Amino acid sequence: MPDFKVRQSARNVGSDAEMLRQIFARSYEIMDDRGYGYLAGIHGYPLPQYCEHGNTLFLPWHRAYLNLFERTLSEINNDFYLPWWDWSAPLDDPSGIPTLFAVEQSPDGTANPLQSAPMSGLDQRARELFFRARLSSSIDDPRSVRQTGDPEDLPQADELEELLDAPTYVDFNARLESYPHNFIHVWVGRSMSAPPSAAFDPIFWAHHGMVDRLWYLWQLRHPGAQPPAQIIDAPLAPFRLTVRDVLNVDDLGYTYAQTEVIA
Protein backbone atom coordinates (compact mmCIF):
# COMPACT_ATOMS: atom_id res chain seq x y z
CA MET A 1 0.00 0.00 0.00
CA PRO A 2 2.34 2.76 -1.14
CA ASP A 3 -0.30 5.42 -0.60
CA PHE A 4 -0.88 4.47 3.02
CA LYS A 5 0.73 6.94 5.41
CA VAL A 6 2.38 6.11 8.71
CA ARG A 7 2.62 9.38 10.59
CA GLN A 8 5.70 9.84 12.75
CA SER A 9 6.61 11.97 15.74
CA ALA A 10 8.45 15.13 14.68
CA ARG A 11 11.23 13.94 16.99
CA ASN A 12 11.60 10.70 15.06
CA VAL A 13 11.58 11.73 11.40
CA GLY A 14 15.34 11.15 11.12
CA SER A 15 16.55 11.35 7.54
CA ASP A 16 13.07 12.32 6.34
CA ALA A 17 13.61 15.82 7.72
CA GLU A 18 15.11 17.16 4.50
CA MET A 19 12.29 15.67 2.45
CA LEU A 20 9.70 17.33 4.68
CA ARG A 21 11.45 20.70 4.47
CA GLN A 22 11.61 20.47 0.68
CA ILE A 23 7.95 19.58 0.33
CA PHE A 24 6.78 22.42 2.57
CA ALA A 25 9.09 24.85 0.73
CA ARG A 26 7.72 23.73 -2.64
CA SER A 27 4.13 24.09 -1.41
CA TYR A 28 4.85 27.74 -0.54
CA GLU A 29 5.61 28.40 -4.21
CA ILE A 30 2.35 26.97 -5.53
CA MET A 31 -0.30 29.69 -5.79
CA ASP A 32 -3.31 27.60 -6.84
CA ASP A 33 -5.46 25.20 -4.83
CA ARG A 34 -2.57 22.77 -4.45
CA GLY A 35 -0.47 25.33 -2.61
CA TYR A 36 0.18 26.08 1.05
CA GLY A 37 -1.57 29.45 1.00
CA TYR A 38 -4.82 27.92 -0.22
CA LEU A 39 -4.67 25.06 2.27
CA ALA A 40 -3.84 27.30 5.24
CA GLY A 41 -6.57 29.71 4.20
CA ILE A 42 -9.29 27.09 4.54
CA HIS A 43 -8.97 27.28 8.32
CA GLY A 44 -9.37 31.06 8.55
CA TYR A 45 -8.57 33.89 6.19
CA PRO A 46 -9.18 34.55 3.36
CA LEU A 47 -12.91 34.18 4.07
CA PRO A 48 -14.94 32.05 4.37
CA GLN A 49 -13.58 30.62 7.59
CA TYR A 50 -14.42 26.93 7.59
CA CYS A 51 -12.85 25.67 10.82
CA GLU A 52 -15.13 24.17 13.46
CA HIS A 53 -14.46 25.19 17.04
CA GLY A 54 -16.49 25.11 20.22
CA ASN A 55 -18.74 22.27 19.12
CA THR A 56 -18.77 18.51 18.62
CA LEU A 57 -17.44 18.81 15.05
CA PHE A 58 -14.07 20.05 16.28
CA LEU A 59 -12.24 16.72 16.08
CA PRO A 60 -13.84 15.33 12.87
CA TRP A 61 -13.44 18.60 10.96
CA HIS A 62 -9.76 18.89 11.75
CA ARG A 63 -9.18 15.22 10.91
CA ALA A 64 -10.64 15.84 7.45
CA TYR A 65 -8.58 19.03 7.13
CA LEU A 66 -5.29 17.29 7.95
CA ASN A 67 -6.19 14.52 5.52
CA LEU A 68 -6.62 17.06 2.71
CA PHE A 69 -3.30 18.71 3.61
CA GLU A 70 -1.44 15.40 3.71
CA ARG A 71 -2.91 14.19 0.43
CA THR A 72 -2.34 17.49 -1.38
CA LEU A 73 1.30 17.78 -0.31
CA SER A 74 1.78 14.13 -1.31
CA GLU A 75 1.29 15.27 -4.90
CA ILE A 76 4.64 17.03 -4.57
CA ASN A 77 6.28 13.88 -3.20
CA ASN A 78 4.30 10.77 -2.40
CA ASP A 79 6.63 9.95 0.50
CA PHE A 80 5.15 12.88 2.41
CA TYR A 81 3.50 12.20 5.75
CA LEU A 82 2.35 14.46 8.53
CA PRO A 83 4.63 14.58 11.58
CA TRP A 84 3.06 15.14 15.00
CA TRP A 85 4.27 17.25 17.91
CA ASP A 86 4.00 15.41 21.21
CA TRP A 87 3.87 18.36 23.61
CA SER A 88 4.58 16.04 26.55
CA ALA A 89 7.77 14.50 25.14
CA PRO A 90 11.21 15.47 26.51
CA LEU A 91 12.46 18.64 24.82
CA ASP A 92 14.74 18.29 21.82
CA ASP A 93 14.97 22.07 21.47
CA PRO A 94 15.12 24.56 24.36
CA SER A 95 12.19 26.51 22.90
CA GLY A 96 9.81 23.60 23.59
CA ILE A 97 8.92 23.27 19.90
CA PRO A 98 10.41 20.23 18.10
CA THR A 99 13.79 21.00 16.54
CA LEU A 100 12.40 20.19 13.09
CA PHE A 101 10.06 23.19 13.36
CA ALA A 102 12.08 25.35 15.78
CA VAL A 103 15.50 26.04 14.26
CA GLU A 104 15.84 29.10 12.07
CA GLN A 105 18.25 27.49 9.63
CA SER A 106 18.26 24.18 7.80
CA PRO A 107 21.50 22.17 7.86
CA ASP A 108 22.48 23.73 4.51
CA GLY A 109 22.33 27.20 6.04
CA THR A 110 19.16 28.37 4.31
CA ALA A 111 16.08 29.52 6.21
CA ASN A 112 14.16 26.60 7.70
CA PRO A 113 10.80 26.50 5.87
CA LEU A 114 9.22 24.77 8.86
CA GLN A 115 10.04 27.65 11.21
CA SER A 116 8.02 30.26 9.31
CA ALA A 117 5.83 30.30 6.20
CA PRO A 118 4.63 33.00 3.83
CA MET A 119 1.01 34.07 4.33
CA SER A 120 -0.06 34.17 0.71
CA GLY A 121 -3.51 34.69 -0.69
CA LEU A 122 -4.61 37.36 1.82
CA ASP A 123 -6.32 40.56 0.68
CA GLN A 124 -5.08 43.97 1.82
CA ARG A 125 -7.59 44.19 4.68
CA ALA A 126 -6.53 40.82 6.11
CA ARG A 127 -2.84 41.71 5.76
CA GLU A 128 -3.38 44.95 7.67
CA LEU A 129 -5.50 43.25 10.32
CA PHE A 130 -2.92 40.51 10.84
CA PHE A 131 -0.08 43.02 11.18
CA ARG A 132 -1.99 45.30 13.59
CA ALA A 133 -2.88 42.30 15.74
CA ARG A 134 0.75 41.06 15.68
CA LEU A 135 -0.32 37.88 13.90
CA SER A 136 2.16 38.37 11.03
CA SER A 137 5.59 39.82 10.34
CA SER A 138 4.61 42.63 7.94
CA ILE A 139 1.85 44.01 5.72
CA ASP A 140 3.50 43.78 2.32
CA ASP A 141 5.27 40.42 2.70
CA PRO A 142 3.56 38.74 5.64
CA ARG A 143 5.03 35.62 7.21
CA SER A 144 3.99 33.56 10.20
CA VAL A 145 5.55 34.53 13.53
CA ARG A 146 5.69 33.01 17.05
CA GLN A 147 6.20 34.15 20.64
CA THR A 148 6.43 30.91 22.58
CA GLY A 149 5.75 30.45 26.28
CA ASP A 150 7.73 28.69 28.99
CA PRO A 151 8.48 25.05 28.01
CA GLU A 152 7.78 24.06 31.61
CA ASP A 153 4.16 24.98 31.02
CA LEU A 154 3.71 22.41 28.23
CA PRO A 155 1.27 19.56 28.92
CA GLN A 156 2.54 16.59 30.91
CA ALA A 157 2.06 12.94 29.99
CA ASP A 158 -0.13 12.29 33.05
CA GLU A 159 -2.47 15.09 31.97
CA LEU A 160 -2.86 13.49 28.57
CA GLU A 161 -3.41 10.09 30.19
CA GLU A 162 -6.20 11.59 32.30
CA LEU A 163 -7.75 13.10 29.22
CA LEU A 164 -7.74 9.74 27.46
CA ASP A 165 -9.92 8.40 30.27
CA ALA A 166 -12.77 10.78 29.34
CA PRO A 167 -15.84 8.52 29.30
CA THR A 168 -17.69 9.92 26.27
CA TYR A 169 -16.88 11.50 22.93
CA VAL A 170 -18.65 14.74 23.88
CA ASP A 171 -16.62 15.02 27.07
CA PHE A 172 -13.33 14.13 25.35
CA ASN A 173 -13.88 16.50 22.41
CA ALA A 174 -14.78 19.46 24.64
CA ARG A 175 -11.98 19.02 27.17
CA LEU A 176 -9.30 18.32 24.55
CA GLU A 177 -10.29 21.43 22.61
CA SER A 178 -9.79 23.76 25.59
CA TYR A 179 -6.71 22.00 26.93
CA PRO A 180 -4.27 21.15 25.42
CA HIS A 181 -5.55 22.36 22.01
CA ASN A 182 -6.47 25.97 22.75
CA PHE A 183 -3.70 26.20 25.31
CA ILE A 184 -1.04 25.27 22.72
CA HIS A 185 -2.38 27.89 20.31
CA VAL A 186 -1.99 30.44 23.11
CA TRP A 187 1.41 29.04 24.12
CA VAL A 188 2.95 29.20 20.61
CA GLY A 189 1.54 32.70 20.30
CA ARG A 190 1.22 35.35 17.57
CA SER A 191 0.10 33.70 14.27
CA MET A 192 -1.00 30.53 16.06
CA SER A 193 -3.06 32.45 18.61
CA ALA A 194 -6.01 33.25 16.32
CA PRO A 195 -8.10 30.96 14.07
CA PRO A 196 -7.87 33.26 11.00
CA SER A 197 -4.03 33.06 10.92
CA ALA A 198 -3.12 29.88 12.82
CA ALA A 199 -2.79 27.44 9.93
CA PHE A 200 -0.16 29.56 8.23
CA ASP A 201 2.37 28.60 10.92
CA PRO A 202 3.86 25.22 9.89
CA ILE A 203 3.74 24.02 13.51
CA PHE A 204 -0.07 24.14 13.22
CA TRP A 205 -0.02 20.88 11.23
CA ALA A 206 2.16 19.04 13.75
CA HIS A 207 0.08 20.43 16.63
CA HIS A 208 -3.14 19.18 15.07
CA GLY A 209 -1.40 15.93 14.18
CA MET A 210 -1.06 15.39 17.93
CA VAL A 211 -4.67 16.43 18.58
CA ASP A 212 -5.82 13.92 15.97
CA ARG A 213 -3.50 11.27 17.37
CA LEU A 214 -5.00 11.72 20.82
CA TRP A 215 -8.45 11.15 19.33
CA TYR A 216 -7.09 8.01 17.64
CA LEU A 217 -5.66 6.81 20.98
CA TRP A 218 -8.96 7.61 22.73
CA GLN A 219 -10.81 5.57 20.10
CA LEU A 220 -8.50 2.62 20.74
CA ARG A 221 -9.24 2.84 24.46
CA HIS A 222 -12.98 3.21 23.98
CA PRO A 223 -13.89 0.80 21.19
CA GLY A 224 -17.36 1.40 19.84
CA ALA A 225 -17.79 4.81 21.46
CA GLN A 226 -19.16 7.15 18.83
CA PRO A 227 -19.97 10.84 18.44
CA PRO A 228 -23.64 11.73 19.09
CA ALA A 229 -26.15 10.42 16.55
CA GLN A 230 -27.20 13.93 15.49
CA ILE A 231 -23.75 14.73 14.05
CA ILE A 232 -22.77 11.35 12.65
CA ASP A 233 -23.88 12.26 9.11
CA ALA A 234 -23.02 15.95 9.35
CA PRO A 235 -20.97 17.24 6.40
CA LEU A 236 -17.52 18.65 7.07
CA ALA A 237 -17.41 21.60 4.68
CA PRO A 238 -15.65 22.21 2.37
CA PHE A 239 -14.51 18.59 2.27
CA ARG A 240 -16.51 15.79 0.65
CA LEU A 241 -16.63 13.92 3.92
CA THR A 242 -19.05 13.43 6.80
CA VAL A 243 -18.28 12.70 10.43
CA ARG A 244 -18.93 9.02 9.77
CA ASP A 245 -16.36 9.05 6.96
CA VAL A 246 -13.54 10.14 9.28
CA LEU A 247 -14.13 7.88 12.28
CA ASN A 248 -11.60 5.26 11.15
CA VAL A 249 -8.15 6.57 10.23
CA ASP A 250 -7.45 3.41 8.22
CA ASP A 251 -10.29 4.43 5.89
CA LEU A 252 -8.53 7.73 5.32
CA GLY A 253 -5.27 6.03 4.40
CA TYR A 254 -3.08 6.69 7.41
CA THR A 255 -2.19 5.54 10.89
CA TYR A 256 0.15 6.55 13.70
CA ALA A 257 3.51 4.96 14.27
CA GLN A 258 3.18 4.53 18.03
CA THR A 259 0.26 4.04 20.32
CA GLU A 260 1.71 5.23 23.63
CA VAL A 261 1.32 8.87 24.56
CA ILE A 262 4.99 9.70 24.88
CA ALA A 263 6.90 9.51 21.60
Add this chain to the structure above:
Amino acid sequence: MSAPQGWTRKDVCTYTKPVACDVASLEEQAFSRADLIFEGVDHSAESFEARVYFNNPAATVDSGKRPESGYAGSFYVFGHHGCGGDVGHCEFKQRSAYDPRGPHHMRPHTFTVVVSRALQRLRDAGEPLRDVSVVPVIHEGRDKRAPESEQLLQFDRMMLRTYSGGAVPLPLSAKGGVETRRPLQTRTVDGGASSLAAVSGIGPRFAEELSAAGIVSLEALAELDLSGDDLMRIPERLRERAKNERWDEQARRLIADKPNN
Protein backbone atom coordinates in the same frame (compact mmCIF):
# COMPACT_ATOMS: atom_id res chain seq x y z
CA MET B 1 -20.34 46.38 29.89
CA SER B 2 -22.43 44.69 32.55
CA ALA B 3 -21.43 41.64 34.56
CA PRO B 4 -23.35 38.38 34.14
CA GLN B 5 -26.25 38.11 36.56
CA GLY B 6 -25.03 37.49 40.11
CA TRP B 7 -21.40 38.27 39.34
CA THR B 8 -19.33 41.19 40.60
CA ARG B 9 -16.66 42.66 38.32
CA LYS B 10 -13.37 44.19 39.41
CA ASP B 11 -9.90 44.86 37.99
CA VAL B 12 -11.03 45.46 34.40
CA CYS B 13 -12.73 42.08 33.90
CA THR B 14 -12.20 39.71 36.79
CA TYR B 15 -15.47 38.25 38.06
CA THR B 16 -16.58 36.80 41.39
CA LYS B 17 -19.83 35.14 42.32
CA PRO B 18 -21.02 33.89 45.72
CA VAL B 19 -22.31 30.33 45.44
CA ALA B 20 -22.68 29.15 49.06
CA CYS B 21 -22.21 25.46 48.31
CA ASP B 22 -22.00 23.12 51.28
CA VAL B 23 -19.27 20.81 50.10
CA ALA B 24 -19.99 18.41 52.96
CA SER B 25 -23.31 17.60 51.33
CA LEU B 26 -21.43 16.53 48.22
CA GLU B 27 -19.54 14.00 50.29
CA GLU B 28 -22.73 12.11 50.93
CA GLN B 29 -23.13 11.57 47.22
CA ALA B 30 -19.59 10.21 46.88
CA PHE B 31 -19.20 12.30 43.75
CA SER B 32 -16.67 11.02 41.29
CA ARG B 33 -16.27 14.23 39.32
CA ALA B 34 -17.22 17.88 39.44
CA ASP B 35 -17.31 20.32 36.53
CA LEU B 36 -17.65 24.05 36.29
CA ILE B 37 -19.44 24.79 33.03
CA PHE B 38 -19.21 28.28 31.54
CA GLU B 39 -21.85 29.01 28.93
CA GLY B 40 -22.04 31.78 26.37
CA VAL B 41 -18.32 32.58 26.36
CA ASP B 42 -17.36 35.24 23.85
CA HIS B 43 -14.33 34.48 21.65
CA SER B 44 -14.27 37.49 19.34
CA ALA B 45 -11.21 39.21 20.81
CA GLU B 46 -7.67 38.01 21.52
CA SER B 47 -6.87 34.58 22.98
CA PHE B 48 -6.57 34.22 26.74
CA GLU B 49 -6.57 31.88 29.70
CA ALA B 50 -9.41 32.13 32.22
CA ARG B 51 -8.24 30.97 35.66
CA VAL B 52 -10.85 29.82 38.13
CA TYR B 53 -10.37 30.23 41.90
CA PHE B 54 -12.42 28.96 44.83
CA ASN B 55 -12.80 31.12 47.94
CA ASN B 56 -10.34 33.76 46.75
CA PRO B 57 -12.32 36.84 45.67
CA ALA B 58 -9.06 38.85 45.71
CA ALA B 59 -7.44 36.62 43.06
CA THR B 60 -5.48 38.43 40.35
CA VAL B 61 -3.23 37.52 37.45
CA ASP B 62 -0.40 37.22 40.01
CA SER B 63 -2.15 34.69 42.22
CA GLY B 64 -0.56 31.73 40.46
CA LYS B 65 -1.82 28.20 40.20
CA ARG B 66 -0.90 26.72 43.56
CA PRO B 67 -3.66 24.97 45.49
CA GLU B 68 -3.16 27.37 48.44
CA SER B 69 -4.36 30.21 46.22
CA GLY B 70 -7.65 28.42 45.65
CA TYR B 71 -6.78 27.72 42.02
CA ALA B 72 -9.30 25.22 40.66
CA GLY B 73 -8.46 25.04 36.94
CA SER B 74 -8.44 27.01 33.69
CA PHE B 75 -10.13 27.17 30.36
CA TYR B 76 -8.48 28.60 27.27
CA VAL B 77 -10.24 30.80 24.73
CA PHE B 78 -8.92 30.61 21.14
CA GLY B 79 -9.85 34.17 20.24
CA HIS B 80 -10.82 35.36 16.77
CA HIS B 81 -8.78 38.53 17.28
CA GLY B 82 -10.85 41.02 15.32
CA CYS B 83 -12.88 40.94 12.14
CA GLY B 84 -11.54 40.75 8.60
CA GLY B 85 -14.95 41.03 6.96
CA ASP B 86 -17.27 43.93 6.29
CA VAL B 87 -19.21 45.68 9.05
CA GLY B 88 -21.33 43.15 10.94
CA HIS B 89 -19.56 40.05 9.65
CA CYS B 90 -18.42 39.00 13.11
CA GLU B 91 -21.55 40.09 15.00
CA PHE B 92 -23.15 36.90 16.24
CA LYS B 93 -26.58 36.18 14.77
CA GLN B 94 -28.67 33.14 15.55
CA ARG B 95 -29.26 31.21 12.33
CA SER B 96 -32.26 29.14 11.42
CA ALA B 97 -31.86 25.38 11.55
CA TYR B 98 -32.78 25.49 7.84
CA ASP B 99 -29.80 27.72 7.03
CA PRO B 100 -27.38 25.60 4.97
CA ARG B 101 -24.41 27.57 6.31
CA GLY B 102 -24.67 26.04 9.78
CA PRO B 103 -24.05 28.01 12.97
CA HIS B 104 -22.53 31.51 12.89
CA HIS B 105 -18.76 31.48 13.40
CA MET B 106 -19.09 33.81 16.39
CA ARG B 107 -21.59 31.63 18.23
CA PRO B 108 -20.57 31.77 21.91
CA HIS B 109 -18.73 28.73 23.21
CA THR B 110 -19.19 26.52 26.26
CA PHE B 111 -16.21 25.51 28.37
CA THR B 112 -15.93 22.80 31.00
CA VAL B 113 -13.34 22.94 33.78
CA VAL B 114 -12.95 19.75 35.77
CA VAL B 115 -12.68 20.89 39.41
CA SER B 116 -12.92 17.59 41.26
CA ARG B 117 -9.57 17.97 43.01
CA ALA B 118 -10.23 21.55 44.08
CA LEU B 119 -13.56 20.55 45.60
CA GLN B 120 -11.91 17.59 47.29
CA ARG B 121 -9.43 19.96 48.90
CA LEU B 122 -12.25 22.07 50.30
CA ARG B 123 -14.00 18.99 51.60
CA ASP B 124 -10.81 17.72 53.23
CA ALA B 125 -10.36 21.12 54.89
CA GLY B 126 -13.98 21.18 56.05
CA GLU B 127 -14.64 24.40 54.14
CA PRO B 128 -17.73 25.33 52.18
CA LEU B 129 -17.40 26.69 48.66
CA ARG B 130 -18.24 30.33 49.29
CA ASP B 131 -17.43 31.92 45.96
CA VAL B 132 -15.99 31.38 42.51
CA SER B 133 -13.69 33.91 40.81
CA VAL B 134 -12.63 33.97 37.18
CA VAL B 135 -9.41 35.81 36.25
CA PRO B 136 -8.54 36.32 32.57
CA VAL B 137 -4.83 36.14 31.78
CA ILE B 138 -3.13 37.28 28.57
CA HIS B 139 -0.07 35.23 27.53
CA GLU B 140 2.74 37.10 25.77
CA GLY B 141 5.47 34.55 25.40
CA ARG B 142 6.67 33.77 28.93
CA ASP B 143 5.00 36.87 30.37
CA LYS B 144 1.49 36.87 31.73
CA ARG B 145 -0.56 40.02 32.22
CA ALA B 146 -4.05 41.25 32.94
CA PRO B 147 -6.16 42.26 29.93
CA GLU B 148 -6.61 45.91 29.04
CA SER B 149 -10.14 45.53 27.72
CA GLU B 150 -13.05 45.08 30.10
CA GLN B 151 -14.84 43.23 27.31
CA LEU B 152 -12.32 40.42 26.95
CA LEU B 153 -14.02 37.96 29.31
CA GLN B 154 -17.73 37.80 28.62
CA PHE B 155 -20.00 34.89 29.44
CA ASP B 156 -23.65 34.29 30.19
CA ARG B 157 -23.67 31.93 33.13
CA MET B 158 -21.83 29.26 35.09
CA MET B 159 -22.95 25.92 36.46
CA LEU B 160 -21.29 23.69 38.99
CA ARG B 161 -22.24 20.14 38.17
CA THR B 162 -21.31 17.12 40.22
CA TYR B 163 -21.49 13.52 39.11
CA SER B 164 -22.14 10.50 41.23
CA GLY B 165 -22.49 6.82 40.66
CA GLY B 166 -19.51 6.37 38.40
CA ALA B 167 -19.43 5.74 34.66
CA VAL B 168 -20.91 2.34 33.93
CA PRO B 169 -20.43 1.09 30.35
CA LEU B 170 -23.60 -0.23 28.78
CA PRO B 171 -23.80 -2.77 25.94
CA LEU B 172 -23.11 -1.05 22.65
CA SER B 173 -26.09 0.11 20.67
CA ALA B 174 -26.86 -2.16 17.74
CA LYS B 175 -27.17 0.83 15.46
CA GLY B 176 -24.14 2.65 16.77
CA GLY B 177 -23.74 6.37 16.45
CA VAL B 178 -25.07 7.10 19.91
CA GLU B 179 -23.11 7.76 23.06
CA THR B 180 -23.22 4.30 24.57
CA ARG B 181 -22.11 4.97 28.11
CA ARG B 182 -24.56 5.68 30.87
CA PRO B 183 -24.64 9.38 31.61
CA LEU B 184 -23.48 10.05 35.13
CA GLN B 185 -26.09 11.20 37.58
CA THR B 186 -25.79 14.94 37.65
CA ARG B 187 -26.74 17.51 40.19
CA THR B 188 -26.47 21.23 39.61
CA VAL B 189 -25.56 23.00 42.81
CA ASP B 190 -25.10 26.54 41.58
CA GLY B 191 -28.06 28.73 42.46
CA GLY B 192 -28.24 30.37 39.03
CA ALA B 193 -28.95 27.34 36.90
CA SER B 194 -30.80 24.08 37.24
CA SER B 195 -30.60 20.63 35.79
CA LEU B 196 -32.35 19.80 32.54
CA ALA B 197 -33.47 16.62 34.23
CA ALA B 198 -35.87 18.67 36.34
CA VAL B 199 -38.13 18.84 33.27
CA SER B 200 -40.73 16.10 33.14
CA GLY B 201 -39.81 13.79 30.27
CA ILE B 202 -36.07 14.53 30.37
CA GLY B 203 -33.90 11.97 32.08
CA PRO B 204 -30.10 11.81 32.31
CA ARG B 205 -29.77 10.29 28.85
CA PHE B 206 -31.93 12.92 27.12
CA ALA B 207 -30.13 15.61 29.11
CA GLU B 208 -26.84 14.32 27.72
CA GLU B 209 -28.20 14.43 24.16
CA LEU B 210 -29.52 17.96 24.66
CA SER B 211 -26.16 19.02 26.09
CA ALA B 212 -24.38 17.58 23.05
CA ALA B 213 -26.67 19.72 20.90
CA GLY B 214 -25.62 22.82 22.82
CA ILE B 215 -28.63 23.01 25.16
CA VAL B 216 -26.75 22.54 28.38
CA SER B 217 -29.03 24.08 30.99
CA LEU B 218 -32.59 24.75 32.01
CA GLU B 219 -32.03 28.40 31.13
CA ALA B 220 -30.89 27.54 27.61
CA LEU B 221 -33.97 25.36 27.12
CA ALA B 222 -36.22 28.11 28.48
CA GLU B 223 -34.94 30.52 25.82
CA LEU B 224 -36.31 28.33 23.03
CA ASP B 225 -39.73 28.48 21.43
CA LEU B 226 -40.43 24.88 20.50
CA SER B 227 -43.59 25.83 18.64
CA GLY B 228 -41.40 27.45 15.97
CA ASP B 229 -38.04 27.04 14.27
CA ASP B 230 -36.27 26.47 17.57
CA LEU B 231 -37.63 22.94 17.51
CA MET B 232 -34.95 22.15 14.93
CA ARG B 233 -32.30 22.76 17.58
CA ILE B 234 -33.57 19.71 19.47
CA PRO B 235 -31.97 16.41 18.38
CA GLU B 236 -34.27 14.86 15.79
CA ARG B 237 -35.30 11.80 17.77
CA LEU B 238 -36.39 13.95 20.72
CA ARG B 239 -38.35 16.57 18.79
CA GLU B 240 -41.79 15.02 18.97
CA ARG B 241 -41.54 14.50 22.72
CA ALA B 242 -40.06 17.93 23.24
CA LYS B 243 -42.91 19.54 21.34
CA ASN B 244 -45.72 17.46 22.82
CA GLU B 245 -44.44 17.78 26.37
CA ARG B 246 -43.56 21.49 25.88
CA TRP B 247 -40.16 21.21 27.46
CA ASP B 248 -39.55 24.93 26.83
CA GLU B 249 -42.64 25.95 28.79
CA GLN B 250 -41.78 23.55 31.58
CA ALA B 251 -38.29 25.05 31.78
CA ARG B 252 -39.69 28.57 32.00
CA ARG B 253 -42.12 27.52 34.76
CA LEU B 254 -39.38 25.79 36.73
CA ILE B 255 -37.18 28.87 36.57
CA ALA B 256 -40.06 31.14 37.56
CA ASP B 257 -40.94 28.88 40.49
CA LYS B 258 -37.45 28.86 41.91
CA PRO B 259 -37.31 30.36 45.41
CA ASN B 260 -34.92 33.18 44.47
CA ASN B 261 -37.00 34.41 41.56
